[in-house]
Amino acid sequence: MSVDFNTLAKQFCEFYYQTFDTDRSQLGNLYRDHSMLTFTGTQHQGAQAIVEKLVGLPFGQVRHKISDIDAQPASAQGGDVIVLVTGELCVDGDNPLPYAQVFHLIPDGSSYYVFNDIFRLNA
Amino acid sequence: MSVDFNTLAKQFCEFYYQTFDTDRSQLGNLYRDHSMLTFTGTQHQGAQAIVEKLVGLPFGQVRHKISDIDAQPASAQGGDVIVLVTGELCVDGDNPLPYAQVFHLIPDGSSYYVFNDIFRLNA
Numbered sequence: 001m002s003v004d005f006n007t008l009a010k011q012f013c014e015f016y017y018q019t020f021d022t023d024r025s026q027l028g029n030l031y032r033d034h035s036m037l038t039f040t041g042t043q044h045q046g047a048q049a050i051v052e053k054l055v056g057l058p059f060g061q062v063r064h065k066i067s068d069i070d071a072q073p074a075s076a077q078g079g080d081v082i083v084l085v086t087g088e089l090c091v092d093g094d095n096p097l098p099y100a101q102v103f104h105l106i107p108d109g110s111s112y113y114v115f116n117d118i119f120r121l122n123a
Numbered sequence: 124m125s126v127d128f129n130t131l132a133k134q135f136c137e138f139y140y141q142t143f144d145t146d147r148s149q150l151g152n153l154y155r156d157h158s159m160l161t162f163t164g165t166q167h168q169g170a171q172a173i174v175e176k177l178v179g180l181p182f183g184q185v186r187h188k189i190s191d192i193d194a195q196p197a198s199a200q201g202g203d204v205i206v207l208v209t210g211e212l213c214v215d216g217d218n219p220l221p222y223a224q225v226f227h228l229i230p231d232g233s234s235y236y237v238f239n240d241i242f243r244l245n246a
Contacts, residue, residue: 038193038207070161070241074197074227082205084161084225084241098245100223102207104197118193118207122221122245 009071009083012105012112017064024054024062030114037117050117063090064099079107080115089121098122132194132206135228135235140187147177147185153237160240173240186213187222202230203238212244221245 019026031037031047037054038044044053066087074080083103088096104116142149154160154170160177161167167176189210197203206226211219227239 034199036195038195041191041193067245068164068243070164070243072159072161072239072241074239076157082225082227082239082241084207084223084243086223086243086245098221100207100209100243100245102205102225104205116195116197116205118195118205120191120193120207120209120223122190122209122223 005071005073005081008081008105008112009069009103012103013066013069013083013085016103017066020054021063024057025051027051027054031117032108032113032115035114035117037119039119040121060092062092064088065090065096074104081105081112086122128194128196128204131204131228131235132192135226136189136192136206136208139226140189143177144186147180148174150174150177154240155231155236155238158237158240160242162242163244183215185215187211188213188219197227204228204235209245 028047028051031050033046035047036045037050039053044050064087066085068086070084072082074082085101087099089099090096100120100122102118103114105112106115151170151174154173156169158170159168160173162176167173187210189208191209193207195205197205208224210222212222213219223243223245225241226237228235229238
């Protein structure tokens with residue numbers, strides 16, 4: 001069953017942030033060897049390097065609170081989707097920090113993987 | 124002369140926001156008929172509809188102050204680029220509003236056009 005890009009974006013973000021906030025070592029399946037993460041300016045390529053970066057972040061308790069999810073088809077013919085998420089990052093009981101994150105999702109069989117991932121605090 | 128994607132992103136953003144802040148009716152050349160703009164949740168497709176939306180915004184004096192520009196190649200083979208901009212929008216002397224904006228830039232001869240454009244206030 002195909003889903004529209006808005007539903008896909010919402011489902012992906014719910015899964016991504018729920019996984020991030022409970023056990024972010026499990027996020028590797030969402031990336032491939034050519035995937036890219038730019039995290040507050042540092043660049044990482046490949047599922048392994050990306051998960052190492054995420055796992056190594058100095059967060060204890062972490063929670064993403066989504067404000068808005070906007071999605072668009074990323075090409076005229078393909079099924080890839082661009083998603084912009086804005087929200088707040090809550091870490092270890094500190095004040096919430098506004099953030100923005102872009103995902104470029106590529107279809108892969110019946111699923112999707114993350115090709116581009118850019119995260120920025122917007123404080 | 125080819126430029127790397129970071130340089131392209133920086134040059135594009137400087138041109139885009141300078142044009143926006145001086146005469147945003149001139150932004151139409153950056154879009155095509157299949158281009159998409161999602162502006163704080165409202166969707167617009169095509170250069171004409173996009174420029175009409177931008178020109179119709181109830182801004183008098185407007186200034187974008189860029190905080191960060193992050194870019195990544197958006198495909199393994201092509202020359203397209205995804206850009207995440209975070210910054211502040213200053214309108215008519217009101218308090219600056221944090222925003223995030225994504226551009227998906229597609230090569231077109233010696234230049235680029237905007238295929239995806241998503242803008243969100245992040246206040």
